[in-house]
Amino acid sequence: MTQITPSRSQIPELNPPYRLLLGPGPCNVDPRVLRISSAPQLGHLDPEMFTILEETAALLREVFQTKNDMTLCVSGSGFSGAEAVLSNLLEEGDTLIAGSLGFFSGRIVDIASRVGATVINLETEPGQPLEAATLEKAFQENPGVKLFATAVAETSTGLRQPLEELERVTHAHGALFVVDAVCGLGGIPVKVDEWKIDACYAGSQKCLGALPGLAPVTLNERALETIKKRRKPVQSYYLNLEALNRYWNGDHTYHHTICSNLVYGMREALRITCEEGLEARFARHQLHGDALKAGIKALGLRILTEPGYELPVLTAILLPKGVDEMHIRKTLLSRYNIEIGGGFGALQGRLIRIGLMGYNANSQNVYTVLEALEHVLPESGYPVTRGTAIQAVDDFYASQH
Numbered sequence: 001m002t003q004i005t006p007s008r009s010q011i012p013e014l015n016p017p018y019r020l021l022l023g024p025g026p027c028n029v030d031p032r033v034l035r036i037s038s039a040p041q042l043g044h045l046d047p048e049m050f051t052i053l054e055e056t057a058a059l060l061r062e063v064f065q066t067k068n069d070m071t072l073c074v075s076g077s078g079f080s081g082a083e084a085v086l087s088n089l090l091e092e093g094d095t096l097i098a099g100s101l102g103f104f105s106g107r108i109v110d111i112a113s114r115v116g117a118t119v120i121n122l123e124t125e126p127g128q129p130l131e132a133a134t135l136e137k138a139f140q141e142n143p144g145v146k147l148f149a150t151a152v153a154e155t156s157t158g159l160r161q162p163l164e165e166l167e168r169v170t171h172a173h174g175a176l177f178v179v180d181a182v183c184g185l186g187g188i189p190v191k192v193d194e195w196k197i198d199a200c201y202a203g204s205q206k207c208l209g210a211l212p213g214l215a216p217v218t219l220n221e222r223a224l225e226t227i228k229k230r231r232k233p234v235q236s237y238y239l240n241l242e243a244l245n246r247y248w249n250g251d252h253t254y255h256h257t258i259c260s261n262l263v264y265g266m267r268e269a270l271r272i273t274c275e276e277g278l279e280a281r282f283a284r285h286q287l288h289g290d291a292l293k294a295g296i297k298a299l300g301l302r303i304l305t306e307p308g309y310e311l312p313v314l315t316a317i318l319l320p321k322g323v324d325e326m327h328i329r330k331t332l333l334s335r336y337n338i339e340i341g342g343g344f345g346a347l348q349g350r351l352i353r354i355g356l357m358g359y360n361a362n363s364q365n366v367y368t369v370l371e372a373l374e375h376v377l378p379e380s381g382y383p384v385t386r387g388t389a390i391q392a393v394d395d396f397y398a399s400q401h
């Protein structure tokens with residue numbers, strides 16, 4: 001690798017191109033979020049900052065639909081929330097059942113193993129949900145399981161995992177019920193209290209519509225008790241949730257230097273979410289996700305996800321053999337400034353993934369990405385009749401009035 005020697009002439013002022021971010025996240029954020037994120041910084045121990053933290057936590061409780069005191073943002077992306085929750089609840093020698101629905105919930109296995117837990121991995125086929133009977137069997141075969149964790153929204157396959165039955169089975173066996181809502185929160189219902197979720201972690205940069213870099217988490221009393229009863233202190237200083245909660249919701253004792261501007265952006269994104277109203281926001285995501293799927297199906301393309309389990313916020317589209325996934329994505333980016341996602345692992349090269357999340361979930365983006373796809377698909381090996389998807393979307397929206 002050749003290193004460049006920085007000099008003023010070689011490294012100009014940065015002026016990144018505008019991208020329409022229609023992949024699995026990050027998404028474009030509301031200009032209100034961008035504006036407040038460039039407001040003057042506050043120190044992390046400024047009294048004004050403490051008020052902002054408390055307001056942000058209060059708004060987060062609204063969006064998580066919980067009264068949990070321990071509701072805060074971990075400094076880091078979605079996986080920092082996963083690490084925080086799992087490494088605080090689990091200890092060496094504990095056993096966890098993981099509902100691995102794809103790449104992202106599959107990382108629960110990795111994170112829990114690093115903590116030293118024994119992992120029973122229940123892996124589903126791509127796009128298929130985890131059945132309650134499978135979980136029941138795993139609990140029966142493995143007495144003493146401490147925790148079951150899975151995702152409500154698996155971004156790698158566009159799967160929406162029903163949680164009701166899984167919760168019932170988990171609690172019937174006395175284990176903790178932990179949910180990854182990184183992709184779901186703010187776009188589909190995540191009712192922490194009503195669904196008896198003991199611990200939940202999320203991400204900022206998807207349906208919540210904030211910038212990457214903060215991971216909302218919420219834990220109930222039972223989860224908190226589990227942490228209090230640990231045999232050994234949490235291995236991670238940085239992700240110690242009791243200390244983080246003291247900084248966010250207690251006497252604000254220093255733990256680490258939080259980025260005030262990221263918190264401003266999160267607070268504004270949550271204000272926008274609450275202004276819109278949760279039900280209206282979920283309905284908006286559903287409407288435009290359905291419109292996109294109508295256009296995709298009109299093109300003769302198949303959705304990977306089992307029918308009835310599709311996420312509205314992320315559509316995973318299977319490509320027939322011979323269609324060049326890389327060409328589609330590269331051309332959308334270079335010609336239209338549109339970013340979409342590809343497939344992970346075995347699905348690499350066989351899948352494109354389109355996200356309509358937060359600020360980006362609107363009809364303009366449905367039309368824009370489908371127009372662009374109608375243009376790009378034929379030169380990527382998939383002939384289409386121009387206008388087919390657009391007509392289907394027109395018909396779909398008309399049918400909704």
Ligand SMILES: Cc1ncc(COP(=O)(O)O)c(C=O)c1O
Nearest residue numbers: 077078079104153155182183203
């Ligand atoms: C379901 C799910 N979990 C976890 C993550 C990891 O989040 P991050 O990349 O913000 O660390 C993602 C990211 O796409 C996700 O979709």
